[in-house]
Amino acid sequence: MTQEIRLRFAPSPTGYFHVGGARTALYNWLVCKRLGGTFILRIDDTDEQRNRSEWTRGIIDALSWLEIDFDEGPYFQSQHKDRYLEVANELYEKGLAYYCSCTREEIDERARLRGGVPGYDGFCRHRGLASEAGYALRFMVPPGETLVNDVVRGAVAFDNSTIEDFILLKGNGTALYVLANFVDDVDLRISHVIRAEEHLPTTPKAVLLYEALKIQTPVFAHLPVLVNEKRVKLSKRRDRVAVEDFRDQGFLPEAMVNYLALLGWSPGDDLEFLDRQKMVELFDLSKVSKSPAFFDVVKMKHFNKHYIAAMDSDEFIKRCLPFLERNSWWQGSELQQASFRTIAPYVKERVALLTEVVEMVDFLFLDPSQLDVERYTLSDADVDMLLKFLSKVESIENFTRDTLEESFRSLGEEIGVALRKLQAPIRLSLTGRKIGPPLFVAMEVLGKERSLERIRDAIATRH
RNA sequence: GGCCCCAUCGUCUAGAGGCCCAGGACAUCACCCUCUCAAGGUGGAGACACGGGUUCGAAUCCCGUUGGGGCUGCCA
Numbered sequence: 001m002t003q004e005i006r007l008r009f010a011p012s013p014t015g016y017f018h019v020g021g022a023r024t025a026l027y028n029w030l031v032c033k034r035l036g037g038t039f040i041l042r043i044d045d046t047d048e049q050r051n052r053s054e055w056t057r058g059i060i061d062a063l064s065w066l067e068i069d070f071d072e073g074p075y076f077q078s079q080h081k082d083r084y085l086e087v088a089n090e091l092y093e094k095g096l097a098y099y100c101s102c103t104r105e106e107i108d109e110r111a112r113l114r115g116g117v118p119g120y121d122g123f124c125r126h127r128g129l130a131s132e133a134g135y136a137l138r139f140m141v142p143p144g145e146t147l148v149n150d151v152v153r154g155a156v157a158f159d160n161s162t163i164e165d166f167i168l169l170k171g172n173g174t175a176l177y178v179l180a181n182f183v184d185d186v187d188l189r190i191s192h193v194i195r196a197e198e199h200l201p202t203t204p205k206a207v208l209l210y211e212a213l214k215i216q217t218p219v220f221a222h223l224p225v226l227v228n229e230k231r232v233k234l235s236k237r238r239d240r241v242a243v244e245d246f247r248d249q250g251f252l253p254e255a256m257v258n259y260l261a262l263l264g265w266s267p268g269d270d271l272e273f274l275d276r277q278k279m280v281e282l283f284d285l286s287k288v289s290k291s292p293a294f295f296d297v298v299k300m301k302h303f304n305k306h307y308i309a310a311m312d313s314d315e316f317i318k319r320c321l322p323f324l325e326r327n328s329w330w331q332g333s334e335l336q337q338a339s340f341r342t343i344a345p346y347v348k349e350r351v352a353l354l355t356e357v358v359e360m361v362d363f364l365f366l367d368p369s370q371l372d373v374e375r376y377t378l379s380d381a382d383v384d385m386l387l388k389f390l391s392k393v394e395s396i397e398n399f400t401r402d403t404l405e406e407s408f409r410s411l412g413e414e415i416g417v418a419l420r421k422l423q424a425p426i427r428l429s430l431t432g433r434k435i436g437p438p439l440f441v442a443m444e445v446l447g448k449e450r451s452l453e454r455i456r457d458a459i460a461t462r463h
Numbered sequence: 464g465g466c467c468c469c470a471u472c473g474u475c476u477a478g479a480g481g482c483c484c485a486g487g488a489c490a491u492c493a494c495c496c497u498c499u500c501a502a503g504g505u506g507g508a509g510a511c512a513c514g515g516g517u518u519c520g521a522a523u524c525c526c527g528u529u530g531g532g533g534c535u536g537c538c539a
Contacts (some may be wrong), residue, residue: 010539011539012538012539014538014539044539045539046538046539047538047539049538050538050539100537103537104536104537115464116464116465117464117465118464118465118535119465119535136537153468153469156467156468157467158466158467159466162465162466162467163466164535167536167537169537170537171537172537174537176536176537176538176539177538177539178539180539181539196533197467197468197469197532197533197534198533198534198539199533199534199539200467200468200533200534201466201467201468201533201534201535202534202539204467222468224468224469224532225532225533227532229474231531231532232532233532233533259475262475262476262488263475264475264476265476266475266476266477268477268478269477269487270476270477270486270487270488271487272487272488272489289469289475289476290468290469290470291468291469291470291531291532292468292469292531292532292533293474293475293476294474294475296474296475296489296490298474298489298490299474299475299488299489299490300489301489302488302489302490303489305501305502309501309502346501349501349502350500350501350502351501352501360500405498408498409498412498418498419497419498420497420498420499421498422498423498423499424498424499426498427498427499433499434499434500435499435500435501436499436500437499437500438498438499438500439498439499440498
């Protein structure tokens with residue numbers, strides 16, 4: 001019988017969804033698609049104190065935005081409590097687990113007396129305690145060695161004497177993570193467990209459970225953690241790495257997915273830009289890197305810029321709308337949309353983030369008085385040039401980018417000034433900014449009347 | 464402290480004993496192109512942590528050291 005391929009992404013909703021989780025989800029998804037398996041979302045919400053439903057919502061939204069779709073779920077661990085109890089009881093009945101009455105304080109105190117080595121000492125192992133309120137159920141770790149076969153790290157051996165008799169059931173009768181995870185992975189027939197490296201130390205505990213109940217272990221793979229600039233594991237509290245924030249900043253999901261795929265994995269052949277299909281085709285868990293990777297927003301921005309520039313204009317316009325709509329000056333009228341449509345192709349290749357679009361086009365929609373004019377003083381020469389430009393352009397019937405450029409070039413020749421020098425004061429008068437889309441396109445979209453008026457205003461109000 | 468993992472340019476990585484006095488990408492610097500910006504082009508600087516082995520030959524294998532990281536919770 002061939003083994004069914006079933007993978008799960010099992011986040012715990014204890015905070016906003018961050019890029020590390022997204023990377024783990026993506027790798028699971030890629031392996032799953034590559035192997036033609038079933039992808040499952042499971043919400044590991046056994047810790048009721050710290051879980052909040054809005055976090056679950058956030059995880060699902062972010063996954064959907066990244067187009068990491070699942071075939072089954074979401075399942076919730078909080079709904080499987082009975083099963084955990086059932087398995088815990090089975091372990092107890094078989095003599096593989098025992099009840100323990102020790103408090104944290106007692107354990108620490110004994111550890112201190114022993115010489116400071118922390119951890120549980122097996123105090124209740126042979127006391128034959130029965131189930132009672134407040135008593136925890138502990139797994140009786142057998143002597144020997146436990147091997148974790150990890151696809152990215154190879155065989156990792158743990159001496160069982162270094163694994164304490166871990167808790168299965170808390171004193172309040174609910175399951176702890178190791179048990180809950182094990183039971184669900186078995187019940188959901190999970191074939192591959194792919195998660196971050198921080199889970200590696202608890203994996204032998206899971207393996208012990210599989211062995212105790214004589215169940216075939218899944219394939220394990222532990223991904224290197226994502227770190228910040230200090231090379232410390234990304235933290236929800238310290239680091240601003242919420243997937244949602246990146247979306248709000250104008251990152252494209254395809255750029256983010258592409259970047260994330262390459263954080264810890266390389267397809268070789270100097271390949272960098274990969275679409276989904278290519279990723280699925282080339283992804284190979286055994287080629288995943290073993291060392292921590294720095295999450296570099298600067299590089300992700302580069303990917304984003306590439307994807308924005310490569311998009312066709314209609315798609316670009318569509319994706320910009322939510323960002324334009326954040327501004328009070330955007331009403332989405334026919335005229336506004338037409339203006340934006342004309343300038344969009346030029347904006348598209350100039351921004352790294354969708355949020356940057358706003359400052360590139362706002363001059364088209366803002367009243368001149370609202371333009372946030374950057375500090376710049378027009379010199380006498382500037383004014384002189386502006387006047388000459390005005391007189392040249394006033395007579396233009398056909399006010400287009402081509403005729404404007406022609407006038408501009410001939411003016412440059414006449415007064416012997418480089419075009420780069422000439423454009424600066426004009427741009428500033430029209431847009432209030434020193435940089436922006438090509439000047440003549442901007443003027444064409446702005447129209448003759450508004451363009452000339454803004455230049456005249458600039459001259460009149462110079463200081 | 465204990466257990467475990469890791470170690471190539473600032474960053475992400477290619478490299479599975481000779482193809483490597485180490486390749487690509489981001490960032491950075493210079494120049495070219497150019498109506499600004501961006502893009503593009505050309506070029507520069509920039510790494511195999513260290514020490515021992517193994518081998519005719521090591522970034523690649525082994526051991527050690529150092530450094531970094533993860534875990535060490537009745538969190539996940």
